[in-house]
Amino acid sequence: MGKDNFKYKCTDCGKEYDPGRIMYLCPDCSASNTPGLPPRGVLKIIYDYQKICGSFNTFEELKQKGYIDLLPVKSVDSLPKLKIGRTPLYTIEINDGRNHSFRIHFKDDSQNPTYSFKDRASALVSAFAQENNLNTIVTASTGNAGSSLAGVCAAQRQKAVIIVPQKAPLAKLTQILMYGATIVPVKGTYDDAFDLSILASKEFGWYNRNTAYNPLTIEGKKIASFELIDQLHFRLPDRIFVPAGDGVIISGIYKGFEDLLLLNIIDRMPVIVAVQSEKSDNLIRNIGQKEFKIIPSATIADSISVDIPRNFFMAQQYIQKYKGEIITVSDEEILRASSTLSKNTGLFAEPAASAAFAGLISYQQNRMIANKSTNVVLLTGSGLKDLKAVSSLIDMPESIYPSVDNLKKLL
Numbered sequence: 001m002g003k004d005n006f007k008y009k010c011t012d013c014g015k016e017y018d019p020g021r022i023m024y025l026c027p028d029c030s031a032s033n034t035p036g037l038p039p040r041g042v043l044k045i046i047y048d049y050q051k052i053c054g055s056f057n058t059f060e061e062l063k064q065k066g067y068i069d070l071l072p073v074k075s076v077d078s079l080p081k082l083k084i085g086r087t088p089l090y091t092i093e094i095n096d097g098r099n100h101s102f103r104i105h106f107k108d109d110s111q112n113p114t115y116s117f118k119d120r121a122s123a124l125v126s127a128f129a130q131e132n133n134l135n136t137i138v139t140a141s142t143g144n145a146g147s148s149l150a151g152v153c154a155a156q157r158q159k160a161v162i163i164v165p166q167k168a169p170l171a172k173l174t175q176i177l178m179y180g181a182t183i184v185p186v187k188g189t190y191d192d193a194f195d196l197s198i199l200a201s202k203e204f205g206w207y208n209r210n211t212a213y214n215p216l217t218i219e220g221k222k223i224a225s226f227e228l229i230d231q232l233h234f235r236l237p238d239r240i241f242v243p244a245g246d247g248v249i250i251s252g253i254y255k256g257f258e259d260l261l262l263l264n265i266i267d268r269m270p271v272i273v274a275v276q277s278e279k280s281d282n283l284i285r286n287i288g289q290k291e292f293k294i295i296p297s298a299t300i301a302d303s304i305s306v307d308i309p310r311n312f313f314m315a316q317q318y319i320q321k322y323k324g325e326i327i328t329v330s331d332e333e334i335l336r337a338s339s340t341l342s343k344n345t346g347l348f349a350e351p352a353a354s355a356a357f358a359g360l361i362s363y364q365q366n367r368m369i370a371n372k373s374t375n376v377v378l379l380t381g382s383g384l385k386d387l388k389a390v391s392s393l394i395d396m397p398e399s400i401y402p403s404v405d406n407l408k409k410l411l
């Protein structure tokens with residue numbers, strides 16, 4: 001079964017596990033996990049970096065092969081035939097008129113087939129399932145991961161079962177149904193959906209895509225870092241602003257750069273800034289704390305509204321090891337950032353993604369963006385996914401009878 005170019009490594013005890021079977025959490029460390037706290041024993045996928053180093057001359061060679069040497073699947077042919085990843089990077093020069101200028105690059109992952117970053121993870125999970133004859137994939141989701149898995153499984157002729165809290169935004173629920181997945185709305189939170197999905201995979205033998213549970217999701221997400229370094233012509237950005245909820249996307253971005261570091265393709269880690277809503281800051285508030293404390297989340301940015309950040313321990317490890325930065329922004333700042341972004345760039349991002357931009361704006365206001373610096377903002381999903389969140393920004397005029405006089409009045 002599967003490919004043997006990788007190993008699973010526990011982020012807590014460091015124990016390594018051979019591939020060749022389906023692994024989720026480290027059996028040793030997860031044995032004492034308790035509900036209501038982030039899980040221990042999340043696994044990371046590692047490769048024989050020395051061997052890979054000797055197998056290529058240029059990064060371009062790795063890219064031409066679809067980075068297959070750094071993926072836990074046998075063939076890129078197992079990936080869905082949708083255009084996943086390879087998303088655009090838009091550059092904007094900011095000049096504040098005081099001889100202070102800097103550059104913002106927006107990595108627009110709303111351009112994925114189901115309009116979110118999550119397609120990167122779904123693609124890899126789906127490919128692995130195909131290579132291992134696993135026909136049904138289940139996931140718990142607040143919306144984006146579910147709509148993504150549903151779309152990818154439709155492309156791959158696989159069955160998807162999506163367990164969502166009933167309050168997920170309508171657009172995401174609609175996507176799931178349109179893609180033909182089985183949807184299971186639960187009376188409860190994302191955490192309830194998460195627990196049910198794990199019980200369901202045990203009961204029915206379904207493959208489980210849950211983030212911070214299935215180690216492949218990070219491997220899919222890390223490819224965004226490979227693309228970034230390529231699009232920036234190997235100039236490492238000074239900062240990368242990433243929206244953070246459960247800590248999986250940010251870990252994926254770290255993992256991508258860590259792979260590049262281990263292959264000597266880059267020589268240092270860029271500063272990665274985890275941006276959370278101040279109404280959902282359970283990840284960054286708990287970093288370095290002895291006791292994990294949860295404050296119920298209430299942000300409008302539903303994709304990063306998280307009570308238990310499932311990938312807390314891995315994200316914390318990365319942030320501490322590579323001196324990452326953290327910042328919270330208010331919901332008002334998120335909405336303002338969303339409006340500024342749309343009106344100045346033509347990019348309409350969902351609130352979670354706008355939060356990352358709000359983080360950059362806050363840095364700028366506090367004069368923390370260096371002159372001539374290069375900054376990346378990761379836009380993780382489309383604004384069309386959650387129209388209700390921005391309804392307070394919209395002032396729709398009354399309709400008029402079509403005459404020039406009425407038009408003049410309206411203008």
Ligand SMILES: [Zn+2]
Nearest residue numbers: 010013026029
């Ligand atoms: Zn362990």
